[in-house]
Amino acid sequence: MTIKCKKCNHEAIVFQKYSGMHLCKRHFVEDVERKIKLTIRKEYSIQKNDVIAVAVSGGKDSSVALYVIHKILGNRPDIKIVAISVDEGIDGYRPESIELAKNLTEMLGVQHIIKSFKEVHGVTMDELAAMDREKGACSYCGVLRKNILNKAALEIGATKLVTGHNLDDEAQTILLNHFRGDMERMVRLAPPAAVEGLVLRAKPLKNIPEKEVALYALVNSLPVDFSECPYAGEAIRGEIRELLNDFEAKHPGTKYSLLRGFDKLVGALAKEMPPAKIEKCRVCGETCTEDICQACKLLGRA
Template identity: 85%
Template sequence: MTIKCKKCNSEAIIFQKYSGMHLCKKHFVEDVERKIKLTIRKSYSIRKNDVIAVALSGGKDSSAALYIMHKILGERPDIELVAISVDEGIHGYRPQSLEAAKKLTEQLGVRHIIKSFKEEHGTTMDEIALQEREKGACSYCGVLRKNILNRVALDIGATKLVTGHNLDDEAQTILLNHFRGDMERMVRLAPPAAVEGLVLRAKPLRNIPEKEVALYALVNDLPVDFSECPYVGEAMRKEIREMLNDFEAKHPGTRHSLLRGFDKLVGALAKELPPAKIEKCRICGETCTEDVCQACKLLGRA
């Protein structure tokens, strides 16, 4: 039996448990793009002559983010989109995802900058992983990648740096910070204010569930690498992800509720926890909240 779209008579390709709607391809794409446009208008207003950098890994989330930003803004002559990819040096994983990223930027006609851990930090993730078996590689990767993305975005005069964080990512991080009691980090999750030396971060996919981002990439035939990083896996985040997936299956809309609650709460939290003092790293000169940035600490420069 064919299930029909709630908005037309076409065959449905998805059932959104949280909304109760079956949607066909056309109306599913419209639904995703409507939510993304609303998020951009509400939290990340686009201004004339903006240079918008997009962190592009070649995976489903960042590829969908670049595609939708190009679809919304690609015809505007006053807006420049630039994709930035980071080659962390992960054998058997990063080369194919970078190839997918290259294909997408070529299809869209978007300028593409690729930087590597080796040339920027003098090491690779494979080398770090061999040395840091106990501490784990993920903590290094996130800090060093963000460092490169922000530096390149500053170099090209970017006014915003778009990342592909989806609803699942945001809900997991909110819960993770609650469990750790890390309210300072919680405040930093909110749509940010401008800080000198840091390019404004934008998360246009923050209201879109991960599975819908993947489906959006598939129905738009985007060149995407669906493989998983071999170093993935912060133990506590993995447990939270499994727990949230279980709650979502039993109580549809759980992730949306977590994000809505956070968005209402974060303003009050910010008043109680004023932003940390912004300084310049005495070693590399990057903007940070201490006299030495986290990247320099991890790389043993301090």
């Protein structure tokens, strides 16, 4: 016995516990794209002549982000879409996924810029990971990658920088910030205001559960990689992910609830906590909120 789609008579490929719907391939794809369009319209209004940089690693999330942005906006003659990849220098992991990212950008006919830690920061992630260090590998990787993405996006005059953050990522970050009592970081998670020197970040997949991002990549036969970063084990995020997934399985809709609650909370929170003062790093000149930017601090340039 097969289960039928809620919207037509075709065979369902997915059951969304949180909505109670069974969907076939066509209606699942429609549902994902509808949510993404709604997120973009509500939070990241597209302007005439936008240059949209999309950070692409070759993993499922960023590949789906690029694919959908291209599908929705690719035929607008006034809008330019450019993919940016960062090779962190993680042997046995990143070179393979960047090849997949190249396949995708070639397939879509999207310009593709590739930068590396080695060329920009003078050191690979493998070298950093092997060093005597204070913080987890992910802290270095995240800060240094975002630094390169912002620089590269500025260089091409990008007006938006799209990342593949999905619902699970967002819900995990909200929970993590609560657990740490870090409300400054919580405020920073809100849709950002334009700041000179920082390209506006956009997360069009923030309302799509991670599992559905994967299913979307699968049914559209996107060239993606499901392998795991060799350094991923260090992050506390893994514990939060497990906790949240256990809760979601028992109480469907928990991830969406966390996001909805946060959306209501963050406006009030922002009033209590004015945004940090914007400064230029006195070492490298990057826009940041302190005297010296995180990247320079981590690389010991100060």
